[in-house]
Amino acid sequence: MTTPAETTQIPRFLILDTSILLPLIATDLLKTILQGTYDAFRVASVVHPAVKGEAEFHLSRNRKFLGRQEQLNKAFKKGAVSVLERSFLERWHSRAAADALLDQIDQKGERLNAWVDRGEAYSHAASMVLQVPIVTGDQRAVRVLIKACEPVPRPVLRFWDLVVLGFQCGWLDANACDKVRQRLREIGERLPPWLQHQSFQDGLCEFYPRLVSASHPVVGSPQPVEALDQDPRLVLGPCEDAE
Amino acid sequence: MLKQILEATRLDPAFCAEALRVPLRDFQDWLDQKQPLPRYVVAELCNILGVDPSKLTSRVAASNAAMIAPAVWFKLRDERLKDADRRTVALIRRLGYAVSQFERISEGQGSAAWTALSQAVLGRVDRSAPPADQGQNAAIAFRAALGLDHGQTGIGEILRPLLRRRGLLLIESPISKSGLEGCTFAVGTRDFERPCVFVNTFRSTWFRRNEIILHEVCHAIFDLANDQVSLDFRESPDEVEDFAEVRARFFAQNVLVPKSVLVHCQNRLGLKWHELTAENIARLIAETHAEQRTVLKAALAAGLIDEPLFESYLKLDCASHLKGLSERALMTHEFLSKLPQQKREEIAFLNRARKTSLGRSDLRLPISHVQRVLTAVGNQEISPRKGAELLLMDPFVFEERFRDLLPERAA
Numbered sequence: 001m002t003t004p005a006e007t008t009q010i011p012r013f014l015i016l017d018t019s020i021l022l023p024l025i026a027t028d029l030l031k032t033i034l035q036g037t038y039d040a041f042r043v044a045s046v047v048h049p050a051v052k053g054e055a056e057f058h059l060s061r062n063r064k065f066l067g068r069q070e071q072l073n074k075a076f077k078k079g080a081v082s083v084l085e086r087s088f089l090e091r092w093h094s095r096a097a098a099d100a101l102l103d104q105i106d107q108k109g110e111r112l113n114a115w116v117d118r119g120e121a122y123s124h125a126a127s128m129v130l131q132v133p134i135v136t137g138d139q140r141a142v143r144v145l146i147k148a149c150e151p152v153p154r155p156v157l158r159f160w161d162l163v164v165l166g167f168q169c170g171w172l173d174a175n176a177c178d179k180v181r182q183r184l185r186e187i188g189e190r191l192p193p194w195l196q197h198q199s200f201q202d203g204l205c206e207f208y209p210r211l212v213s214a215s216h217p218v219v220g221s222p223q224p225v226e227a228l229d230q231d232p233r234l235v236l237g238p239c240e241d242a243e
Numbered sequence: 244m245l246k247q248i249l250e251a252t253r254l255d256p257a258f259c260a261e262a263l264r265v266p267l268r269d270f271q272d273w274l275d276q277k278q279p280l281p282r283y284v285v286a287e288l289c290n291i292l293g294v295d296p297s298k299l300t301s302r303v304a305a306s307n308a309a310m311i312a313p314a315v316w317f318k319l320r321d322e323r324l325k326d327a328d329r330r331t332v333a334l335i336r337r338l339g340y341a342v343s344q345f346e347r348i349s350e351g352q353g354s355a356a357w358t359a360l361s362q363a364v365l366g367r368v369d370r371s372a373p374p375a376d377q378g379q380n381a382a383i384a385f386r387a388a389l390g391l392d393h394g395q396t397g398i399g400e401i402l403r404p405l406l407r408r409r410g411l412l413l414i415e416s417p418i419s420k421s422g423l424e425g426c427t428f429a430v431g432t433r434d435f436e437r438p439c440v441f442v443n444t445f446r447s448t449w450f451r452r453n454e455i456i457l458h459e460v461c462h463a464i465f466d467l468a469n470d471q472v473s474l475d476f477r478e479s480p481d482e483v484e485d486f487a488e489v490r491a492r493f494f495a496q497n498v499l500v501p502k503s504v505l506v507h508c509q510n511r512l513g514l515k516w517h518e519l520t521a522e523n524i525a526r527l528i529a530e531t532h533a534e535q536r537t538v539l540k541a542a543l544a545a546g547l548i549d550e551p552l553f554e555s556y557l558k559l560d561c562a563s564h565l566k567g568l569s570e571r572a573l574m575t576h577e578f579l580s581k582l583p584q585q586k587r588e589e590i591a592f593l594n595r596a597r598k599t600s601l602g603r604s605d606l607r608l609p610i611s612h613v614q615r616v617l618t619a620v621g622n623q624e625i626s627p628r629k630g631a632e633l634l635l636m637d638p639f640v641f642e643e644r645f646r647d648l649l650p651e652r653a654a
Contacts, residue, residue, distance in 0.1 A: 049283070056269075115626065117626060120626065120628060120629075138626060141628065147623055148348075148624075
């Protein structure tokens with residue numbers, strides 16, 4: 001495969017799906033990764049209200065996530081993650097424009113819900129309407145939408161793109177990343193092929209990160225590994241006022 | 244208005260929140276109008292409650308229950324119904340919404356096939372005739388429309404797939420300790436509306452359920468346009484049958500056991516109607532796929548037996564003979580014990596696959612729906628989590644249950 005182009009057009013925010021929120025919570029990475037991304041690059045993390053509700057629903061009833069509801073509540077309170085609503089969009093748009101965008105997202109989300117589950121549908125709808133990247137743990141849903149000829153904005157970011165960014169920026173060391181891998185295995189989450197039979201450090205060379213920092217040494221595979229790795233990856237530069 | 248509608252339906256907010264997969268706190272905020280009802284739940288909630296979206300989001304309070312109870316739930320306030328019955332109806336309505344959603348992208352039958360069948364039957368019935376005549380003529384038209392008029396054997400084995408292919412949503416599931424035998428109502432979105440027939444399998448035989456299904460089908464054809472739901476309870480000796488019930492009874496009997504089928508059985512089995520034994524009757528049941536009382540009523544109506552013979556044949560105990568003649572008469576464990584190991588495992592998998600639950604309510608999904616959804620997931624036409632939604636399952640349960648059938652995740 002050829003080396004794809006890179007994009008340095010930094011998005012204002014990333015849309016997170018339930019399939020990312022829950023593993024971030026289960027591995028205690030919610031604050032580290034999302035706050036880190038904002039502090040270093042001024043890239044916010046936002047969820048559609050459907051995703052907020054879905055995440056809270058699963059946190060309250062699924063044994064995998066018992067006792068972790070408070071993590072999500074704190075993340076919202078402290079602004080590590082925001083809800084996609086009018087007040088959020090009014091940072092960049094007028095009220096009328098914000099309402100119009102939310103209406104478009106609702107319409108599109110209702111349509112996409114024919115192929116993917118509700119949270120995923122509205123997350124992808126928000127990503128498409130607002131032209132910002134989505135972070136999703138459900139790559140099968142991405143394949144379904146692409147197969148249905150939906151214009152999924154690229155790159156599509158994954159859970160391990162966030163973790164590897166954290167590793168690249170020094171928020172997490174290799175040991176911490178390996179503990180993430182172990183924790184996911186403990187709660188029955190499927191691991192990607194590059195982590196199934198080897199440690200994080202050993203497998204990293206087989207992973208092509210789609211989200212990288214411009215001011216830290218590159219990590220991971222220098223060449224794309226999967227088909228969707230061919231899309232331009234997101235390169236985050238430091239903000240002038242970043243901590 | 245949502246709060247009042249919910250009170251009118253007698254559905255519990257906690258149940259509704261779980262049905263919608265939202266936190267109870269959020270649902271309570273919508274009920275109390277602390278937060279507006281978000282668009283992402285409106286369609287699904289409207290389908291469960293059977294109301295128009297504009298009514299759901301209205302802030303105008305109605306003065307009494309009669310003004311706000313959606314038609315389908317108004318009738319479900321019947322005192323003979325328990326909370327478990329209402330929860331099951333709500334679950335089924337949610338399933339109906341899922342089926343309609345799925346049909347938008349799959350090649351499902353939609354409601355056109357059912358409409359054609361209904362019209363074929365209604366067009367052959369004089370609506371001014373007595374109910375028994377209407378039922379009988381409708382049965383003739385129904386059998387002709389489904390191509391059953393040429394065969395003279397029992398239709399029990401092909402009835403369900405035939406009806407489902409015509410767009411009927413048929414659910415057979417147990418509600419324990421319920422007097423409800425069957426009910427019919429419309430489900431689905433406006434452009435994909437179809438009738439749903441529910442049959443309670445609790446303490447019911449397959450033979451009995453064949454009749455209940457057809458009884459409800461008659462209601463679906465004749466009565467659904469004017470009456471949003473029809474309810475049928477286990478027979479109460481004091482109950483007086485109304486017009487629609489008589490028509491439905493004759494319809495079911497004549498679809499299942501028309502005279503031609505009885506005569507065919509007579510010739511094939513060498514039966515003498517005036518001296519039937521318990522074993523003879525068991526054979527009739529096994530051949531016609533109708534229960535004892537129905538077979539004998541049909542024979543009486545066809546003039547093959549008289550009233551005294553009917554009464555004496557009704558008292559004959561055919562159960563032990565029937566078990567040797569039809570697998571459908573066996574209890575589940577008896578049936579499974581006769582099968583080879585691999586087949587037992589296949590059936591066990593299918594039984595696990597089709598079971599879903601919400602709180603205290605269980606539902607047995609139609610196998611054809613489960614299979615279509617799993618195929619769509621396997622072909623990457625829908626995502627696995629969408630598959631879970633369509634099967635009313637928790638996505639983690641779905642993932643665990645069908646792990647071996649799901650496409651591999653990417654990194």
